Amino acid sequence: MSNDTYTPPDVWTWETESGGAFASINRPIAGATHDKELPIGKHPFQLYSLATPNGVKVTVMFEELLAAGHKGAEYDAWRIDIGEGDQFGSGFVAINPNSKIPALVDRSGGTPLRVFESGAILLHLAEKFGAFLPKSGPQRTEVMNWLFWQMGSAPYLGGGFGHFYAYAPEKWQYPIDRFAMEVKRQLDVLDRQLADHTYIAGEEYSIADMAIWPWYGNLVLGRQYDAGTFLDVKSYKHVLRWAEMLEARPAVQRGRMVNRSFGDPALQLHERHDAGDFDTQTQDKIGEDV
Numbered sequence: 001m002s003n004d005t006y007t008p009p010d011v012w013t014w015e016t017e018s019g020g021a022f023a024s025i026n027r028p029i030a031g032a033t034h035d036k037e038l039p040i041g042k043h044p045f046q047l048y049s050l051a052t053p054n055g056v057k058v059t060v061m062f063e064e065l066l067a068a069g070h071k072g073a074e075y076d077a078w079r080i081d082i083g084e085g086d087q088f089g090s091g092f093v094a095i096n097p098n099s100k101i102p103a104l105v106d107r108s109g110g111t112p113l114r115v116f117e118s119g120a121i122l123l124h125l126a127e128k129f130g131a132f133l134p135k136s137g138p139q140r141t142e143v144m145n146w147l148f149w150q151m152g153s154a155p156y157l158g159g160g161f162g163h164f165y166a167y168a169p170e171k172w173q174y175p176i177d178r179f180a181m182e183v184k185r186q187l188d189v190l191d192r193q194l195a196d197h198t199y200i201a202g203e204e205y206s207i208a209d210m211a212i213w214p215w216y217g218n219l220v221l222g223r224q225y226d227a228g229t230f231l232d233v234k235s236y237k238h239v240l241r242w243a244e245m246l247e248a249r250p251a252v253q254r255g256r257m258v259n260r261s262f263g264d265p266a267l268q269l270h271e272r273h274d275a276g277d278f279d280t281q282t283q284d285k286i287g288e289d290v
Contacts, residue, residue: 041076
């Protein structure tokens, strides 16, 4: 462990960039940095996002709704380049004052409605279409339990472990050890739950699965932070079973592609405005709906 000691000042001030990935866009104030209107497509839902885990939650939800026959769920997905600071444009800030993706505008009614925070978007769509969320009773409560578990837990994985293990300018033992321990505890929580349940909240696929899979499913599948061996993710066999099961769903495969601009080019769809947009990619990686 490092012997370096940091003595916090009486009043913290922002003097220099913190270093590491994304340092150039981190700042201690909110609000827009520049004027930029957002494009608007032809569909009832306008999504402004990127294929990070939080973004994938929502594109998977849209693709699952469409696969289930909800034609009113057609959407335009516009890519927000967070590395370039698109999230600080005036149009985006007007939709999400927190300047985080994803952000949605529901134009299906008389007045456009902004919806931000990925969990809120999943809940909004589930209630609007009556899908992937029980209408009432204990089963609905259990789905909500796990949806909010994800919202509270994933920052320890992403902003905690992911930052210090993969993105910080140096690798410091204490934060890596601290957050690795917490992530492994969270994986154990999921593994114990999935030992007795097909899906996260029971025997029905739900928005809880859509919320948790892009973070923890991708982690055990070896796609997050190049940390699979370090965290021994294969030892969580029930989480791995569930992750592989969801990955086989065609709608999940499509959802992973939308607003993606990194990784295998065949699995990237920078913007999505029509189901036919997937035809421009390698179709044999998508499968067929059943």
